[in-house]
Amino acid sequence: MGGVKVDGRVERGEQTRRQILRRAAVIASVEGLEGLSIGRLATELEISKSGVFAHFGSKEELQLATVRAAARIFVDEVITPAGAATGLARLERLLDGWLAYSERRTFPGGCFFYSVQAEFDARTGRVRDSIAEFDRGWVELIRTAAADVPDLAADPAQLAFELVAYLQLANARSVLHDDPDVYAHARAAVRAALDRATRRA
Amino acid sequence: MGGVKVDGRVERGEQTRRQILRRAAVIASVEGLEGLSIGRLATELEISKSGVFAHFGSKEELQLATVRAAARIFVDEVITPAGAATGLARLERLLDGWLAYSERRTFPGGCFFYSVQAEFDARTGRVRDSIAEFDRGWVELIRTAAADVPDLAADPAQLAFELVAYLQLANARSVLHDDPDVYAHARAAVRAALDRATRRA
């Protein structure tokens, strides 16, 4: 497809940009999107500070681009692997995929979005808005997946709330206490909730 | 008693200190404990920057004192009101008390500890340790209260995990989306979980 125009300069620039954003997402999952600084990013990547800055034009744009980059990683690691499954299988694969994504520390600070949500939830501005929108989409995805389970004996929205709660707390407590065992609690809670919601009357 | 020694200077100092910490907890629930700056604190309270600093000697000590101050508020608003209740009533009062504490925005950024946990969970140091210890104590309190429910038909640790998960997600989503309705989801989830765990075989 139209990949004929290959300007080596632009290509290199985009690669640098990807490299910056990858590192930015890693840092932000630990230090937050405010703790993420352009100077530190430059030092760690051995790029000039102005070189980093030029790619985004402002810190807010860097933060927004970092959120988008993390969202792509999230989709690749959690949503895409669920593939074309339907019904209960799809819901299970999404939940299992999320727990695995959190547990394997795709981001060193645990789930990127858990970190930045808590950081920006009480603020205003475009960064908060983009984070909130992503969260809405994720919960809506789980709710829809739940609603697509045949003969569901529960309110999909209520079930989605409970399921997402288990995932979030497992991530939070595992990071805070260096305790991998909480994932077992989360998996047990997920299994029990799905059993309840799918057992035939 | 023994409150006979009343050094007016010390008294005034302690009042200033309390005033600083009250504001610090409010700010930190929105901006985080790192976003909390001594200069801003001084400006808002109309105290000199060095005056604020002198009370703590370092930013880390200010952060630690802020965590302790927030912990006292949390105890006053959530744990003390549960009073001397026992069994299921105690567990219910703790959970309801927490949801009310979050919902009424005792701290403008929602639960103080949710905010700072997410901020410090992947870091190291005394601030993170004190936050982690507080969280351990809270979950342990819920687990113990659950274990004290007569004829409990569930593993207390597992039940505590699920209950705390509902509380945390309600707080998180209500702040992020300015949506008070999530508390209804949390209350329904809590009620259902307690019903399940206490219905007689």
Place this chain on the structure above:
DNA sequence: AAGTTGTACGAACGATCGTACAATTAGTTG
């Protein structure tokens, strides 16, 4: 009264923050 203690202050420190802009380098064209 004189001396001591504790709080609060103002000024300044070096470091780092985000940002601006001109100069430079590397790659693409004619």
Place this chain on the structure above:
DNA sequence: CAACTAATTGTACGATCGTTCGTACAACTT
């Protein structure tokens, strides 16, 4: 080759950060 363009750099700025220091003053002790 020169002309052009896009990515990157160096230098500098004003602001703010946490921190240090010497000082002022009120309140306590003797």
